Amino acid sequence: MERxxxxxxxxxxxxxLPTLARRAEELGYTDAWSMEANxxxxxxxxxxxxxxxxxxxxxxxxxxATTRPxxxxxxxxxxxxxxxxxxxxxxxGSSTRAIVEGxxxxxxxxxxxxxxxxxxxxxxxxxxxxxxxxxxxxxxxGQVPLYLAALGPGMLRLAGEVAEGVVFFLTGPxxxxxxxxxxxxxxxxxxxLIVVPGEGADARMAARxxxxxxxxxxxxQRSLERQGFGEEVAAIQMAWRAGxxxxxxxxxxxxxxxxxxLVGSEDRIRDRLEDYxxxxxRTPVLAFGFQARGLVVARSDLEHLLAALAPVA
Numbered sequence: 001m002e003r004x005x006x007x008x009x010x011x012x013x014x015x016x017l018p019t020l021a022r023r024a025e026e027l028g029y030t031d032a033w034s035m036e037a038n039x040x041x042x043x044x045x046x047x048x049x050x051x052x053x054x055x056x057x058x059x060x061x062x063x064x065a066t067t068r069p070x071x072x073x074x075x076x077x078x079x080x081x082x083x084x085x086x087x088x089x090x091x092x093g094s095s096t097r098a099i100v101e102g103x104x105x106x107x108x109x110x111x112x113x114x115x116x117x118x119x120x121x122x123x124x125x126x127x128x129x130x131x132x133x134x135x136x137x138x139x140x141x142g143q144v145p146l147y148l149a150a151l152g153p154g155m156l157r158l159a160g161e162v163a164e165g166v167v168f169f170l171t172g173p174x175x176x177x178x179x180x181x182x183x184x185x186x187x188x189x190x191x192x193l194i195v196v197p198g199e200g201a202d203a204r205m206a207a208r209x210x211x212x213x214x215x216x217x218x219x220x221q222r223s224l225e226r227q228g229f230g231e232e233v234a235a236i237q238m239a240w241r242a243g244x245x246x247x248x249x250x251x252x253x254x255x256x257x258x259x260x261x262l263v264g265s266e267d268r269i270r271d272r273l274e275d276y277x278x279x280x281x282r283t284p285v286l287a288f289g290f291q292a293r294g295l296v297v298a299r300s301d302l303e304h305l306l307a308a309l310a311p312v313a
Contacts, residue, residue: 005031005285010039021049027310033061050084062149064095065118071134074125081140093149096219112154151223160184172259176279190283196263207263208252
């Protein structure tokens with residue numbers, strides 16, 4: 001089955017999500033994936049989606065493995081598995097130092113080892129086992145698949161050891177085969193893809209801003225360098241340190257922009273989705289709105305895009 005997902009838009013009121021999710025399922029979208037930064041947590045929006053859908057797979061893309069104890073993560077996952085039996089996927093990742101230490105005040109060290117430990121403890125708890133003094137009173141009724149966010153070799157290898165799938169972000173189709181190979185075994189794959197509709201200069205500048213936001217983060221910097229954009233990353237950081245924000249955006253080359261962001265007409269966006277599928281990606285997940293800072297996507301525009309890009313369109 002050809003899959004296509006929606007990234008739950010965090011800029012919408014929670015009360016609007018059930019209507020949007022129900023419409024997405026009617027249109028043939030197979031998945032809804034949440035993300036977590038400093039707006040909404042990853043689980044509450046999925047709970048709102050779960051109660052109005054019947055077929056959509058629901059996943060977190062991703063929850064940091066270091067900002068909650070393993071027991072709390074397991075309780076979240078068990079609750080979601082009860083709301084959406086057989087449909088919930090727990091996506092974990094190391095996150096970044098800026099979020100884990102800077103925002104939440106947790107130590108960020110040995111991210112691969114820490115993610116491994118949390119993943120294994122959560123899996124044991126969901127299976128009804130005791131971890132330390134903790135045992136779930138209501139463990140998951142049925143298996144909860146675990147996916148890992150992975151871009152570098154260490155996390156990709158870990159995904160091959162402990163997970164059933166991988167979650168990518170800010171990756172173009174050219175590197176997808178290499179990333180999947182580095183996992184070391186066949187796994188499912190999901191990628192949240194930034195979507196900026198429009199062919200004009202404003203749309204492309206908004207898309208450039210979304211890339212700059214991540215090019216300043218070391219974790220994504222390394223991934224972008226692996227994809228051949230080291231010169232652009234260095235130029236972006238130099239302009240940013242000089243206080244030239246617009247100049248930093250201009251350092252995102254056309255090649256970099258078109259590889260990393262689904263920007264342009266609806267036809268072009270559909271063509272780019274096929275590029276990802278040909279590269280081996282199983283589930284593209286369309287992320288509208290909040291990434292395109294400076295280019296607001298209204299709800300009516302979002303609903304139009306969902307219909308235009310839907311699998312049944």
